[in-house]
Structures are given as C-alpha cells and as structure tokens.
Amino acid sequence: MEHLLTLLVFSLLHINGYVCMDIIGGKEAAPHSRPYMALLKFKNPCGGALIKANWILTAAHCNADPRAYAILGAHSLKDNQGQQNLTIKRGIKYPCYDEKFRINDLQLLELEKPAKLNKFVALLPLPKREENITAKKICSAAGWGQTSLSKMTLSDVLQEVNLAIVDNKVCKKVYSKKKQTITDSMMCAGAPNKKQKADTCAGDSGGPLICDGKYAGIISFGIRECGKSKFPGVYTRLTDNYLKWIRNTIGGDNSDTM
Numbered sequence: 001m002e003h004l005l006t007l008l009v010f011s012l013l014h015i016n017g018y019v020c021m022d023i024i025g026g027k028e029a030a031p032h033s034r035p036y037m038a039l040l041k042f043k044n045p046c047g048g049a050l051i052k053a054n055w056i057l058t059a060a061h062c063n064a065d066p067r068a069y070a071i072l073g074a075h076s077l078k079d080n081q082g083q084q085n086l087t088i089k090r091g092i093k094y095p096c097y098d099e100k101f102r103i104n105d106l107q108l109l110e111l112e113k114p115a116k117l118n119k120f121v122a123l124l125p126l127p128k129r130e131e132n133i134t135a136k137k138i139c140s141a142a143g144w145g146q147t148s149l150s151k152m153t154l155s156d157v158l159q160e161v162n163l164a165i166v167d168n169k170v171c172k173k174v175y176s177k178k179k180q181t182i183t184d185s186m187m188c189a190g191a192p193n194k195k196q197k198a199d200t201c202a203g204d205s206g207g208p209l210i211c212d213g214k215y216a217g218i219i220s221f222g223i224r225e226c227g228k229s230k231f232p233g234v235y236t237r238l239t240d241n242y243l244k245w246i247r248n249t250i251g252g253d254n255s256d257t258m
Helices: 003-012 168-178 240-250
Strands: 037-041 047-054 057-060 069-072 084-093 108-109 138-143 159-167 186-192 208-210 214-223 232-239
Touching: 003 057, 003 138, 037 057, 037 138, 047 208, 047 240, 108 240, 138 214, 168 186
Parallel strands: none
Antiparallel strands: 037 047, 037 069, 047 057, 057 108, 069 084, 084 108, 138 159, 138 208, 159 186, 186 232, 208 214, 214 232
C-alpha cells in the first residue's frame, strides 16, 4: 500500500508535460554539508532553503496542505540525528505568480517557531544583489527526490549534482517548442557535457541553485524526461526585485549577506 501511495504522489507531479524537479545523475552529498536544506513534506514533496530561523524560501508551485511540515537538519531520512520537524504557519507566494507558465515561481514559508541553529541546521545567506551568472558557469543543486526515471521514490539520502548554466537565448529557443516562456527572471542549467545526464527532476522543486558558493536560483521546472540535454532545467533567478521582496517580507535577514 505504501508503494502504491508513493507512485500516486509522483504521478500527480506530472502535469501538462512538466514535472516538479529533483536530481538525476548526481551523487550522495557529504552528510550535513548543506545544513540549509529543507525537505517540505507536502502532498507533493518539495525542497527549500532556510534563509532565516523562521523562514524558508521555496517555489510558488509547491502547495502546502493542512498537515504539511518542514524537515531540517536531515541527511538520511531514516536517521533522525539532527533533524527538526517544524510546522509551517503560512506560505506567501510572490505577487503575480503565473501558475501556468511558472513565472515568478518563488514563495516564502513562515515556520510556526524558529529553527534551532546548530551544526546540522544553518542558514543559506541571501546574496546582496542579483548575480551575473554567465553561460557555462558550473553550479550545483541538491535534493532528496527522484534519482531515476524508472524509480519514482524519494532518495533516502541527500543527493547533489553539478550543472552548467545555459545561455538564456538558447533556452528560450528550445522551450518555445513546448510553448513555454523563458523570461529574464529565469535561468537554465543542464549537464556540463553531452555524454553526461545531469538534471533536477521529480520531487524537489524549490531547492536552491548554488553558483560560486552563492544562492543564485530556485529549482522551478523542466520536461517530463529529466536529463535530456536539449531541455535543461529551469530555475527562478534571484533578481534584485525578488531579493527586495524577500527582505521586505521577512523583515531583513539574520544572516551575514554574501
């Protein structure tokens, strides 16, 4: 029964040919090397990043249900060491979020109580300003989601993958075939070379994209067949406008900005 429920959850992720995103072609992350990572236990699981003791940044299309909560401080989901399970008080989606085309796909989640910061749970600082991320720059993403197209279950351990930024003009052209708009507030990333399958895939939308050690984007969407080199994953770029909205909403941040 549990296996059937898991398959049902992931089947619900495949909507209009697009999927929520997680890791294909990655590897297990070093335990607790990304202490800012959050696993959002929604009907459709998502990821996120802790940016303030009581705030998580994720994707707007990640919808919390009444029993939703966030897991912080995890590496293996079977090992409770260092984990904090915190109830989500409310979600605030970015104004003018376009659900159909995933434009402005970011959301803030306020926790019922602040997380306890320690060696397992830490903040991911917001950048001072929008970063100029150029094509071919190697960045990284992480999550607990689907690691194989044939295995529709969450990974027990946190996975990470290196990704190369794709020029937005190229990304706009390929996604026009899917009648999907790629805006300047989005960025695309895929496998660093053609021989490699590297992508985010079903199960971890909302997780952070890290470039040069800085928070640069949010995992947003991609096509159903994760890992296809012609269709890189799409990420919400942390623009100056988004950063201003985030700080205004949460009342600044209690981290050292980068």
